[in-house]
Amino acid sequence: MGISFESLYSDIAGRCGKLTVGKKIVKTPALLPVINPHLQLVSPKELRKMGVEAIITNAYIFSQSKQYRERTLSEGLHKVLDYDGVIMTDSGSFQLSVYGEVSITNTETLSFQRDIKSDIWVPLDIPTSPAADRQTAEGELSITMQRLAEAKQVFGNDAPIAGPVQGGIFEDLRERAGREVTALGFTFCPIGAVVPIMEQYRYRDLVSVVMAAKRTISPAACVHLFGAGHPAMFALATAMGCDLFDSAAYALYAKEGRYMTVHGSYKIDELADLPCACNICRTHTVEELRTSPQRDRLLALHNLHVTLAEIARIRQAITDGSLWELVDERCRGHPQLLAGYRALLLHNTELEKTDRTSKRRFFYRGDESCARTEVLRYQQQLSRLRLGREVLVAFDGGAREEFDDTLLFKPPFGPYPKELRETFPIGQSEIPEWDDAMVRQGCRGIRALVESHPDTRVVVSCSKRWETILRQEVTDCEVRSEPV
Ligand SMILES: [Zn+2]
Structure with a gap:
């Protein structure tokens, strides 16, 4: 009973x-x-x-x-x-x-x-x-x-x-x-x-x-x-x-x-x-x-x-x-x-x-989506990434020879190694064209990465369009601007 x-x-x-x-x-x-x-x-x-x-x-x-x-x-x-x-x-x-x-x-x-x-x-x-x-x-x-x-x-x-x-x-x-x-x-x-x-x-x-x-x-x-x-x-x-x-x-x-x-x-x-x-x-x-x-x-x-x-x-x-x-x-x-x-x-x-670890999808539905649990969890887990001494976060996805690792960037989550391309949430997230709110949230992911890897030098390459937001969110970070 x-x-x-x-x-x-x-x-x-x-x-x-x-x-x-x-x-x-x-x-x-x-x-x-x-x-x-x-x-x-x-x-x-x-x-x-x-x-x-x-x-x-x-x-x-x-x-x-x-x-x-x-x-x-x-x-x-x-x-x-x-x-x-x-x-x-x-x-x-x-x-x-x-x-x-x-x-x-x-x-x-x-x-x-x-x-x-x-x-x-x-x-x-x-x-x-x-x-x-x-x-x-x-x-x-x-x-x-x-x-x-x-x-x-x-x-x-x-x-x-x-x-x-x-x-x-x-x-x-x-x-x-x-x-x-x-x-x-x-x-x-x-x-x-x-x-x-x-x-x-x-x-x-x-x-x-x-x-x-x-x-x-x-x-x-x-x-x-x-x-x-x-x-x-x-x-x-x-x-x-x-x-x-x-x-x-x-x-x-x-x-x-x-x-x-x-x-x-x-x-x-x-x-x-x-x-x-x-x-x-x-x-x-x-x-x-x-x-x-x-x-x-x-x-x-x-x-x-x-x-x-x-x-x-x-x-x-x-x-x-x-x-x-x-x-x-x-x-x-x-x-x-x-x-x-x-x-x-x-x-x-x-x-x-x-919250569960894997889901069928993540649909970006506007600013509010930036605060969702999946984004928070993803950014918390960035501390677990094993990185070399010189790391590039490339908004445009292009690798450069002189870095130990190149990470890609997907807002609102942030940087990711290409091995995570198919896994949740990077692989199962659908986002429209980038907007300020999602890029800003993604830059917080870069900040989490920088803060959790004090021995790694992180360089970010992004277009002029996003540079101001990046610098606001990640202070003292090395930025290589690309043309818009
Ligand atoms: Zn009815």
Whole structure:
């Protein structure tokens, strides 16, 4: 019993993995659609047919419902929802964050979740608002941690209990929370209370909070970004190492007449056509969709198709090692997502540690690509090159007799010996015509080479076009200019 997680492939800090809950297996990254028993636009059984291996519902709603409480206790949640995949239950913490109080204790909600045979139980943690000051966040985190310790103590180590990571907007508190849930032995860690951050498009803050939590959560734990439901940000979150998302958005958006795409959402009234390949969009005109008595359900189905397809695309990108390209593409859909992407790139030193060594390709997509983990790693490894005393770095690729070694130059990576011409990343990188940003980054590679080989005299031959950038990045280096 219990919950375990195994990472099978990785890219950046993202993983394709296998979450095992009791005898059930969920492929990750995965989306858990949120089910509200009182308003179901799409039934759990239909979700199962769409390949959904896990769903999430709110135990608090069941515990307070005259219609459902006794029936769920006697028949079990799977029978009541008619779903045989993994069902995760939330405790009522969300209600706590919205209404301020819930009439249930930590052990009561966990006992209830156990008794209705939920597969993953969530304790009554306190989702700290991002507006909370430090003292509040710290106090609430301490209460959350007491409840998590209590959960382990009362229900035992093998109980399938999630260990939410709180701490508000404060990086050190998120780190503390990650460290403490790991010490308590939790292998399933939702990162909580990020919904308000995402609703306000504060993706830079999201990156800071998630990276802080990931720094201390065990790499063997499955990480769930609680409440993240818009597909536009899945790639960014996956790159940080989030394995699970849950979506109430597909249904909430549908009720508001909103049509999701991976680049953002449209009001159905704004659409001139249906830019999607799903069967709803291919069998309806935009007018039929807008005026259908089934509009909300059809929109919910479309939103789910878009969301699930994005998860599939992310899995493929991880398998190929092209997740950075997907992150780059998605994050250009909104300026705040771009801010989040740039913030993520500032963590390249941390991310490089988990990034894989070989990938299918490296596509240069603009300045941001210069800060990617592959570039950083390549330049770190330049120190390992064995070089003679006199070395030429030739931008034009031509060797000169008088040098012991001649290195070629490929921006944004930097100098390389011809033996590396076919290997990743030099061989598998596609770049357009050289621009200042990539050449500048490549020159930092030359600097790394110079600094790590103090006994080697490095001479660079380049055209006048690049000489200024070279001299700015590599001071006291010998330059032989060639005509442009
Ligand atoms: Zn569609």
